[in-house]
Every structure is written in structure tokens, then in C-alpha cells.
Amino acid sequence: MKRRSFLGLMGAAGAGLAAPAVAPVTARAAAKDFRGYHDTPGVLFDGTRCIGCRKCELACNKVNSLPEPEVPFDNLEILNSRRRTDSATFTVVNKFDTPTGPVYRKNQCNHCLEPACASSCFVSAFQKNSDSAVDYDETVCVGCRYCMIACPFEIPTYEYHKAFTPRVMKCTLCGPQMRSGELRLPGCVQECPMEAMIYGPRNELLNLARRRFAAFPGRYVEQIYGEHEMGGTSWLYISGTPFSQVGLREDLGTKSAPELTAGALAAVPVVVGVWPVLLGGIYAINKRKEKIAAQEQQQAVSAALAKANAEAKETLAATLAKAEESANRRVDNEVKKAVKEALAKKEEELKAAEASATDEEEGK
Amino acid sequence: MSTVTNDDFKSYLTPFNIVTGLIIIAGLIVTVIRFTGGLGAVTNLDDNYPWGIWISFDLLCGVALAAGGYTTAAACYVFGFKKFHSAVRPAVLTAFLGYALVVLALHYDVGRPWRLPYPIFVQQGTTSLLFEVGLCVFLYLTVLFMEFLPTLFEWTGWRKLRDALVKMTLVLVIFGVVLSTLHQSSLGALYTIAPSKLHPLWYSAYLPVFFFVSSIAAGLSMVIFEGSLSHKYLHRMMDSEYNKNHDDVVLGFAKGCSWVLFGYFALKMIGLTYDNNWSYLASGFGAWFLVEMLCFVALPAFLYAVGARDKNFALIKWTAILTVLGIVVNRFNVSLVAFNYHLPSEDKYFPAIMEIIISVFIVTVGVVAFKFISTRMPVFFEHPDYKGQH
Ligand code: SF4
Ligand code: SF4
Numbered sequence: 001m002k003r004r005s006f007l008g009l010m011g012a013a014g015a016g017l018a019a020p021a022v023a024p025v026t027a028r029a030a031a032k033d034f035r036g037y038h039d040t041p042g043v044l045f046d047g048t049r050c051i052g053c054r055k056c057e058l059a060c061n062k063v064n065s066l067p068e069p070e071v072p073f074d075n076l077e078i079l080n081s082r083r084r085t086d087s088a089t090f091t092v093v094n095k096f097d098t099p100t101g102p103v104y105r106k107n108q109c110n111h112c113l114e115p116a117c118a119s120s121c122f123v124s125a126f127q128k129n130s131d132s133a134v135d136y137d138e139t140v141c142v143g144c145r146y147c148m149i150a151c152p153f154e155i156p157t158y159e160y161h162k163a164f165t166p167r168v169m170k171c172t173l174c175g176p177q178m179r180s181g182e183l184r185l186p187g188c189v190q191e192c193p194m195e196a197m198i199y200g201p202r203n204e205l206l207n208l209a210r211r212r213f214a215a216f217p218g219r220y221v222e223q224i225y226g227e228h229e230m231g232g233t234s235w236l237y238i239s240g241t242p243f244s245q246v247g248l249r250e251d252l253g254t255k256s257a258p259e260l261t262a263g264a265l266a267a268v269p270v271v272v273g274v275w276p277v278l279l280g281g282i283y284a285i286n287k288r289k290e291k292i293a294a295q296e297q298q299q300a301v302s303a304a305l306a307k308a309n310a311e312a313k314e315t316l317a318a319t320l321a322k323a324e325e326s327a328n329r330r331v332d333n334e335v336k337k338a339v340k341e342a343l344a345k346k347e348e349e350l351k352a353a354e355a356s357a358t359d360e361e362e363g364k
Numbered sequence: 365m366s367t368v369t370n371d372d373f374k375s376y377l378t379p380f381n382i383v384t385g386l387i388i389i390a391g392l393i394v395t396v397i398r399f400t401g402g403l404g405a406v407t408n409l410d411d412n413y414p415w416g417i418w419i420s421f422d423l424l425c426g427v428a429l430a431a432g433g434y435t436t437a438a439a440c441y442v443f444g445f446k447k448f449h450s451a452v453r454p455a456v457l458t459a460f461l462g463y464a465l466v467v468l469a470l471h472y473d474v475g476r477p478w479r480l481p482y483p484i485f486v487q488q489g490t491t492s493l494l495f496e497v498g499l500c501v502f503l504y505l506t507v508l509f510m511e512f513l514p515t516l517f518e519w520t521g522w523r524k525l526r527d528a529l530v531k532m533t534l535v536l537v538i539f540g541v542v543l544s545t546l547h548q549s550s551l552g553a554l555y556t557i558a559p560s561k562l563h564p565l566w567y568s569a570y571l572p573v574f575f576f577v578s579s580i581a582a583g584l585s586m587v588i589f590e591g592s593l594s595h596k597y598l599h600r601m602m603d604s605e606y607n608k609n610h611d612d613v614v615l616g617f618a619k620g621c622s623w624v625l626f627g628y629f630a631l632k633m634i635g636l637t638y639d640n641n642w643s644y645l646a647s648g649f650g651a652w653f654l655v656e657m658l659c660f661v662a663l664p665a666f667l668y669a670v671g672a673r674d675k676n677f678a679l680i681k682w683t684a685i686l687t688v689l690g691i692v693v694n695r696f697n698v699s700l701v702a703f704n705y706h707l708p709s710e711d712k713y714f715p716a717i718m719e720i721i722i723s724v725f726i727v728t729v730g731v732v733a734f735k736f737i738s739t740r741m742p743v744f745f746e747h748p749d750y751k752g753q754h
Binding site for chain 2: 084086116140142143145149150156159160163251253264268271272282289
């Protein structure tokens with residue numbers, strides 16, 4: 001019995017998965033309470049079984065109708081150079097030389113449980129599906145390529161040479177083909193001659209991996225890559241050599257992408273809420289300062305004015321008084337003068353009268 | 365008649381016009397290639413380096429260097445430094461043009477530019493920091509446009525519209541500060557999603573804070589730098605009010621910038637200690653990190669302080685240039701040099717000549733637009749009909 005699928009093995013448990021007639025519910029990938037990925041499907045890749053035959057690459061190319069590769073799939077020479085996914089290749093197998101001989105590892109989108117690509121896309125072009133596939137919607141993609149910056153596994157690629165309809169390209173976990181019933185298993189899983197991959201519920205795959213660790217002591221590094229990395233992935237890897245030696249980074253941490261950016265996003269409402277109040281307050285204080293300063297200035301001005309007024313009045317009064325005095329004096333003088341003059345006149349008249357009287361007496 | 369046109373034509377053939385003309389022609393040619401052949405036809409971008417100098421220089425540096433708009437407006441209207449008033453209009457105009465050009469540059473960089481409004485109007489990816497950047501830049505560009513409009517209306521003589529807008533100044537300024545705080549910091553936050561790709565000396569959960577604080581230094585330095593450039597070449601457009609305050613503005617900004625840079629330096633050191641990254645300083649990246657911190661942060665902080673104390677305007681201007689350069693170095697480090705640090709050097713990105721042509725082209729368009737507007741509209745002088753009415 002072929003064990004590349006758990007479905008056959010587990011009958012009822014896998015029934016729901018085997019019959020994807022039920023429309024998959026899209027779960028918002030970055031929602032805070034994203035749950036339910038424990039019984040969602042995944043793929044377990046066993047590095048101790050892979051022989052680097054590139055059959056999975058061929059299958060992927062067929063299933064997704066990708067362009068013919070430059071180097072045909074039966075040419076294994078190419079394994080001597082390190083390759084990555086590109087817009088015409090959704091999966092690659094790389095050869096790693098280790099002390100115990102060559103080790104092969106397949107690389108493709110890991111269909112993260114909380115994908116960095118989905119969390120980073122500003123038009124929500126990526127969605128994590130309930131059938132585990134991380135879907136991409138090219139009808140809304142703007143082509144900013146932030147998803148490519150964000151993906152820790154360096155998976156999304158871009159059609160740089162298309163002028164009008166460039167797309168982000170990556171493995172789909174054969175989501176579309178399986179939903180339409182065209183495929184029962186992802187193309188690569190189906191084609192692998194070594195059963196290096198097994199498709200099934202993620203929690204079952206984790207158990208299976210642990211059973212293999214127990215069954216073959218010393219064969220594996222007893223750790224499951226993808227169980228916790230970056231919040232966990234739907235693809236899981238077990239290997240006989242340390243993961244970092246087969247191109248899987250072990251320094252990614254367990255924080256998912258949404259967790260990494262949560263702090264910065266949480267700051268938004270704080271800034272929106274606090275800044276206007278704070279700035280408005282500072283403005284108000286400054287305005288008030290200005291107003292008080294203006295008021296004080298006004299007060300100073302009016303005080304000065306009042307003082308000037310009072311002073312002016314005083315001077316006026318003094319001047320007036322002085323003027324009056326001098327006027328009085330002048331009147332006095334005038335009067336005196338007039339009196340004097342009048343007196344003088346009278347005297348003269350008297351003298352004249354006297355004189356004429358004497359004249360008359362002499363003339364007789 | 366023909367002699368007249370000939371003379372006219374000759375008078376346009378200044379060295380400035382010839383150079384800008386050539387750059388614009390080259391830019392237009394590359395534009396055609398870009399939009400008919402796709403990104404691959406003009407750039408060295410690849411699957412490992414989806415973002416090149418159009419993002420590093422045009423977006424990250426462009427936005428930081430246009431921060432003079434919000435810093436100057438806030439200093440003048442919110443914090444009540446009235447003596448900076450004359451610097452507000454040139455700064456707002458620069459910021460407006462800066463952001464407009466950032467948006468123009470994005471049209472080259474994204475794969476399907478006609479969909480740029482999608483994140484706002486079609487489907488919102490609210491978990492994305494890029495969404496926040498996009499929304500803020502869109503709103504802030506609108507705010508800057510409204511802050512600039514009074515200048516335009518004074519020129520065209522539409523008093524009523526102009527007065528209505530001037531009444532909204534404070535609201536616009538506060539709105540502008542909020543939006544700037546958000547998107548300046550979000551540009552740094554963009555990289556918090558990729559801890560495995562950015563070298564630990566540059567990766568930090570504080571990236572948003574670093575970007576925000578350094579944008580203030582960038583803004584203040586750009587105002588000083590442009591102020592002195594305009595002073596030299598557009599002197600005839602400036603009124604005595606502008607000239608009288610110019611020295612005050614330069615000294616005040618130098619002092620402020622010195623403080624900001626010292627604070628930024630301290631923050632970076634706290635970040636380094638918090639993440640326990642001191643051991644990386646012994647590596648090649650560590651040496652480069654030290655160059656950035658000492659030559660482009662600590663040194664200008666010190667020189668600004670000396671320049672402000674001694675009222676040494678020449679020193680302040682050179683320091684402004686050094687600071688602006690430092691911001692460019694920092695943004696390049698985060699987005700290019702320290703990004704993908706684990707890749708072998710043959711996989712590293714270096715911009716293609718046509719990418720550089722587009723960046724130069726966009727800056728040139730900005731300079732031409734600035735010159736056109738500031739030699740016609742009341743930017744460096746108060747319009748005689750509206751004296752003292754701001
Ligand atoms: S591996 Fe990359 S592209 Fe695939 S789901 Fe995860 S983040 Fe997205
Ligand atoms: S390139 Fe497309 S899918 Fe990727 S983040 Fe940008 S808009 Fe989203």
C-alpha cells in the first residue's frame with residue numbers, strides 16, 4: 001500500500017480532506033485568533049528518503065503548465081549548482097554535500113500557518129485557506145513585491161519581464177487543482193518514487209515523524225522543522241543532517257510575521273489618539289502664553305498711558321495755575337498801572353488847574 | 365520677428381537648462397522602455413532583491429528628506445516659534461513636491477501602477493505596514509497640497525478661497541504631524557517583518573522609532589541646506605522679512621538638530637544594548653555600522669552644537685549636508701547593504717544605469733518644478749496684498 005497519503009490510512013479522519021467538494025473557507029491569515037491549523041493538511045518531507053531525481057520538479061511543471069525549463073528534468077548535473085524558485089519554477093531540489101555523502105532537499109512555498117506574505121500584502125492578495133494552501137489573487141496585486149521582502153523562506157518570485165500583467169509566482173500546494181477534483185494529492189507528492197513526501201492532517205504528520213524518530217534511532221536529527229518556525233508551517237521537514245546544512249535557516253525564531261509587526265501596528269491608534277491632543281495642548285499653552293503676554297503688554301501700555309495722562313494733567317494744571325498767576329499779576333500790574341496813570345493824570349490836571357488859576361490872578 | 369525668437373531661444377540655453385533638458389530626455393526614453401518592456405528591461409531587480417534604489421532612494425530617502433514640511437510647520441504653528449514663519453512656505457512647497465515625486469517614482473517601481481489606488485479603494489490589507497504607509501502618504505499629500513494652495517491662490521488672486529484655507533492652517537498642521545509620525549516610522553517598521561534578512565546591527569524592534577527620530581534630523585537639515593541653496597540662487601525672490609529671519613531659522617534649526625541627533629545616537633545605543641548586539645561590532649558590518657554612527661550621527665550632532673554656539677553659518681551648512689548624507693547612508697544600509705546580508709556577494713544587487721537615470725530624472729523634475737513655482741508665486745516673500753496675514 002502506498003503511504004504517500006494519510007487519507008487511505010485513516011479513512012474517516014481524512015474523509016473530509018479527501019472530498020474537497022466542500023468549498024474551503026478562507027481564514028484570514030493574520031487574524032489574531034487564527035486557529036484550527038492542527039487538523040489542516042500539510043506535507044511531511046523526509047530528507048533521508050529523497051534521492052534528488054527531480055521527478056517532483058517535473059510533476060510541478062506539468063500540473064501548473066509552466067514553461068519548459070532550459071535544462072531538462074532528467075539532467076541531474078544541475079543539482080551541482082544551488083538554485084532557488086523563480087517565476088517559472090515553483091519547486092527546486094538542491095543537493096547538499098555533507099560528511100556522510102550528498103543530501104537532497106526539496107524547496108517550495110511552506111504554506112505558513114500565519115504567512116508573512118499574507119500579513120505583508122497591502123491589498124490582501126494572499127489568503128490562508130482552510131485546506132492549508134496560501135492562495136494568491138492576481139486580480140488585485142499591485143506588484144509592490146513587499147511579500148517577497150517579507151517571506152522568510154525567500155519563496156515568492158516575480159515576472160519581471162512582463163510589462164502589463166506581471167504576477168507574483170509561487171507554489172499553490174495544488175490548491176486549485178485539488179479543489180476542482182483534478183488532483184487528489186499535490187503533484188509533487190503524487191509523483192515521488194521514494195515516497196519522500198506524505199500528505200495528510202498536520203497533527204498526524206507530526207505524530208508520524210515522531211514515530212519514525214523512535215523506529216530508526218540515530219537516523220534523524222530529532223526535530224521537526226516547520227513545527228514552530230515563524231509560527232509554524234504546513235510543510236514539515238525531517239532530516240538526517242542539521243537543518244542549517246540543508247539550506248533551512250535555524251535562526252528564524254518562532255514568532256509569526258503578524259507578531260513581528262504587531263507592535264508597530266499597535267502604535268497607530270496611540271499616535272492617532274495621543275498626538276492631536278498633545279499637539280493641540282501645546283498649541284493651546286502657547287496661545288495662552290501669547291495671550292497672557294499680549295494682555296500684560298496691554299496692561300503695561302494702559303498703565304503707561306494712564307500715568308502719562310496723569311502727568312499731562314498735572315503739568316497742565318501747573319501751567320494753568322502759572323498762567324493764571326501770571327495773568328493775575330498782569331491784571332494787577334495793569335490795574336496798578338492804570339491807577340498810577342489815572343493818578344498821574346489827575347495830578348497833572350490839578351497842576352494845570354492851579355497854574356491857570358495863578359495866571360488869571362496875575363492877568364487882572 | 366524671427367530674430368526675436370532666435371534671441372528668446374538663445375536666452376533659454378543656459379547651462380542649467382541644457383543639463384536639465386538632457387536629463388529629462390534621457391528619463392523619458394527610459395520611461396518608455398520601462399513601461400513597454402517591464403521592470404526587467406531597465407532594472408537589476410531579481411527574486412532576492414525585489415526592492416532596489418527606487419525604493420531605497422526615491423521612497424525611503426525621499427520621504428525622510430521631505431520631513432522639513434512637518435517639522436517646520438509644527439515648530440512655527442504648534443510650538444509657537446514665530447521666527448520660523450518665513451521658512452514654512454519653502455519647506456511646505458519642498459515637502460509637497462517631494463511627496464508628489466515619491467508617488468511618481470512608485471509608478472515606475474510597482475508592477476501594475478494603475479492599481480496603486482487599490483489598497484485604499486478596492487481591498488484593504490490592514491495587517492500590512494505598507495498599507496499604513498500608503499494611506500498616510502496619500503492623505504499627507506492631500507494635506508500638503510492644501511497647505512500649499514494659499515500660495516497659489518495669492519498668486520492667482522482668489523482671496524476668499526485663500527482666506528478659508530488659511531483659517532484651517534492649525535488643523536492641517538496637526539493632521540500633518542500625525543500622518544508624518546505614522547508613515548515616517550512605518551517605513552522603518554516595514555523591515556520589522558524580516559528579522560532573518562536584515563543584519564542584526566540594523567534590525568531592531570525599534571526601527572520605527574529610529575526612522576521617525578532620524579526623519580526629524582533629516583527634515584531640519586534639509587531646510588537649512590535648501591535655505592542656503594535658495595539663498596544663493598533665488599535671492600532676488602526673497603523679501604527683507606525672509607532675509608531678516610533666515611539667520612534665526614538656521615541657528616534655531618542647528619541647535620534643535622544637534623539635540624535630535626544626540627538623542628538618536630543614544631536611542632541607537634540603547635537598541636544595541638537591548639538586543640545584545642555589541643559582539644557584532646568586531647565584524648566587517650560592525651565597522652561599517654560604526655562609520656555610520658560616528659561619522660554621520662555623532663559628528664554632525666557635535667558640529668551642529670559648535671556651529672550654533674559660535675554662530676558659524678558656514679559650518680552649519682556643511683553639517684547639514686553631512687546629516688542629509690547620513691540619512692541617505694542609513695536608509696541605504698537598512699534597505700540594501702545590510703539587507704540579505706547572508707547572501708553570497710555574487711547574488712547581491714547593484715543598480716542598473718537605467719534605474720539611476722530614473723532617480724536622477726525624478727530629482728531633476730523636482731528641482732525644475734521648485735524653481736518654476738518659487739520664481740512666480742509668493743514663497744520666499746509675502747504677497748503685498750496679504751502682508752502679515754498668516
Ligand atoms: S513560505 Fe513564504 S510565500 Fe509561502 S506561505 Fe510562507 S511566507 Fe508565504
Ligand atoms: S506584490 Fe502583490 S501580492 Fe505581493 S504584497 Fe504587493 S500587492 Fe501583495
